[in-house]
Amino acid sequence: MSPGLLHALTRAPIGDARREHAARRYRPTKRDFHDMPALEYTLNSNNTEHRRLRTQAANLRAHTKTLLDATDLKPASSAIDLGCGPGGALDLLAERIGADGKVIGVDFDAASVAGARAFADERELINVEVIQADARNTELPSSSFDVVHARLLLANIPRPDEVVTEMARLVRPGGWVAVLEPDVALRACYPPHPGLEQLTELLVTVARRGGADLCIGRRLPHLFATAGLINVGIRARADVCPPRHAQRVVCLDLVQNIGHRIVAQGPIDQRELDRLDRDARRHLDDQDTIVVPVTYFLAWARKPRR
Numbered sequence: 183m184s185p186g187l188l189h190a191l192t193r194a195p196i197g198d199a200r201r202e203h204a205a206r207r208y209r210p211t212k213r214d215f216h217d218m219p220a221l222e223y224t225l226n227s228n229n230t231e232h233r234r235l236r237t238q239a240a241n242l243r244a245h246t247k248t249l250l251d252a253t254d255l256k257p258a259s260s261a262i263d264l265g266c267g268p269g270g271a272l273d274l275l276a277e278r279i280g281a282d283g284k285v286i287g288v289d290f291d292a293a294s295v296a297g298a299r300a301f302a303d304e305r306e307l308i309n310v311e312v313i314q315a316d317a318r319n320t321e322l323p324s325s326s327f328d329v330v331h332a333r334l335l336l337a338n339i340p341r342p343d344e345v346v347t348e349m350a351r352l353v354r355p356g357g358w359v360a361v362l363e364p365d366v367a368l369r370a371c372y373p374p375h376p377g378l379e380q381l382t383e384l385l386v387t388v389a390r391r392g393g394a395d396l397c398i399g400r401r402l403p404h405l406f407a408t409a410g411l412i413n414v415g416i417r418a419r420a421d422v423c424p425p426r427h428a429q430r431v432v433c434l435d436l437v438q439n440i441g442h443r444i445v446a447q448g449p450i451d452q453r454e455l456d457r458l459d460r461d462a463r464r465h466l467d468d469q470d471t472i473v474v475p476v477t478y479f480l481a482w483a484r485k486p487r488r
């Protein structure tokens with residue numbers, strides 16, 4: 183990203199002529215789309231995954247609003263959505279910040295960046311810019327943003343502490359870091375289903391082998407404190423998801439997403455995985471089955487004023 187655009191994004195009130203000038207001048211560079219290093223990320227980015235993420239974003243709206251309420255995000259503020267995927271919380275942030283604020287979506291995946299830009303265009307979110315960058319090293323200016331938000335990013339990558347360190351670097355003194363992450367160990371299904379249990383355990387194990395912790399939710403306060411953040415707050419949210427609710431099968435959808443890796447590493451072949459998946463989905467279709475698929479932790483913290 184050019185220093186001119188950076189200056190415009192971080193200093194000029196977005197929505198005015200300077201913002202439009204900056205946006206007009208910005209053209210994705212070769213670096214944006216071709217020179218990104220291969221970064222580790224547990225999930226595969228494809229159309230099915232993008233559709234799942236958009237539906238999930240709608241289902242997580244209320245929890246994300248609760249999280250943002252804790253950050254005191256005001257009109258005309260600046261915010262980042264790190265690992266925004268094909269939309270993430272860009273709309274919620276943009277809504278709160280208004281036309282005089284600015285929101286920057288960041289994702290390292292070119293298809294997600296394109297999806298997020300389309301998402302912002304469709305909703306006419308004129309105060310949103312989306313850039314392609316590594317959440318561990320965004321190259322955005324230090325101590326410049328009122329709120330730095332990330333949702334479902336830390337659970338899916340190795341070395342999440344490096345992202346939290348980057349979040350603490352980006353936020354201004356007195357500003358807020360806000361994160362929503364899962365804890366897959368805190369789930370319930372009654373009556374229990376051995377196939378669902380087996381697939382969920384395989385998901386957690388394969389993610390862990392790749393360095394990712396799908397039970398990271400409970401660790402968030404510790405990660406924040408280690409990064410020097412203060413005034414840490416945390417809440418947990420666990421929903422009973424009824425039949426046909428998309429989140430009811432979230433763990434099975436994630437297993438599908440990384441199925442090839444489970445088969446490559448795992449004790450089961452593709453046919454067995456498909457059979458377990460079918461059985462588990464049938465069990466979850468039953469309206470008498472009670473499902474809390476996962477618990478989400480909402481955590482926030484402040485950067486000390488100097």
Ligand SMILES: C[S@@+](CC[C@H](N)C(=O)[O-])C[C@H]1O[C@@H](n2cnc3c(N)ncnc32)[C@H](O)[C@@H]1O
Binds near residue numbers: 235236317
């Ligand atoms: C599970 S998705 C969540 C997307 C979005 N935050 C939401 O709540 O819908 C995680 C996103 O993080 C992105 N991501 C993973 N590792 C990243 C990294 N090192 N830097 C930037 N983005 C990353 C992925 O491309 C993906 O879009």
